[in-house]
Amino acid sequence: MPRKAAARVKDVPAEAISRHLGARVKQLRSDRNWSLEALAGASGVSRSMLSEIEREQANPTLAVTLRIAQAFGMSLSELIETPGVTSSITVIRHHDRAFHYRSDDHCRIRTLSPLNLEKDVEFYEVELQPGGALRSAPHFEGTREFLTVVKGLVKVESNEDTDTLHHGDSTTYRADVPHAILNAGKGEALVFLVVIYR
Amino acid sequence: MPRKAAARVKDVPAEAISRHLGARVKQLRSDRNWSLEALAGASGVSRSMLSEIEREQANPTLAVTLRIAQAFGMSLSELIETPGVTSSITVIRHHDRAFHYRSDDHCRIRTLSPLNLEKDVEFYEVELQPGGALRSAPHFEGTREFLTVVKGLVKVESNEDTDTLHHGDSTTYRADVPHAILNAGKGEALVFLVVIYR
DNA sequence: GAATTTAGTCTTGCATACCGGAAAAAGCCA
């Protein structure tokens, strides 16, 4: 068995890189009746490279892609994003490491909402080992947290206030002050947390 | 003196490529307490490349940048774009009937956020018996729901899309179209639901 | 404090992004 060649990114199916970037560039260019030469002039990217990109035979660098976007008078995002396609459902699987926001011995946090997609709300799952705690510095003014306990015994602190929650209890508190979530029980604790920025 | 090399894109000032992409990656990574090794594992991009990118010494290809974005659970655009009271605590006890939003044989809904206090976000716990379903007419334009399955086997429908979720899986979907949450398993199902109105 | 582990940077080597110019296609008008 020949040993596996070094996995290079180029080997990734071209379509996966950025769906139809080539087609998109070609479209924008012909919309404007530009030749490769014209686009090359406007972008500073060589005709040959542009040709390859349009035929999906290249894996352009960020810099080159950015220049092309600028030549069309748009941002990278605008160039890359397929306009108007918002798939209805997005799923985050339990074991998807990409969403393990943070993990250490005492505390594991999973992101349940695509971060930064929803700007002012975040949804987390937090697992705390006995004695474990999640302490946070104040967030922006007006930020509140909503929390519900699925398993274990949890103590919540916000400012000087403190409260203890059992399985099934929920709470909301100010998060624009120092606050903390602590596992006050003997077993593992599991809570869901919604953070709302104002 | 060697003759002037052909002007390559790499020669462009690094900052211009994508403002502080390196810093951004580094930030996201340390936010999550990930080592380069961990990020390499999650993204499929080598440590060394990641190191170079963070130090702004590389001009990554689109493919690599995309993989990094995916490892962080965000889109390319999201990665590239620059981001940026009296008693503190209110508790809702598990058995407090006042917050049983709705109860019937098949479906029990508890409100975990004081309703109409936070106007554009609501937080629910939904319990579905086998065969039970929660069907909703479209909410306001732009409304999305975030859902995570704590127990059971759940099917989600939004528009024509459908997906099945096991324990620990999460999803987000459009709620401004007809949508439904169904218990597709043999036992009781428990999910947490966040609704965001736009 | 030596040995082990864990973090990051540096080095090596290959595949390829990228450029400039040549060859090939495609129009376009007699």
Next chain:
DNA sequence: TGGCTTTTTCCGGTATGCAAGACTAAATTC
């Protein structure tokens, strides 16, 4: 059809993106 122009693809060379492993420094464990 034959030339003339314009547009696109092909080709050769250079610089560099990228992966893998070596190396170094810091933190842990014994």
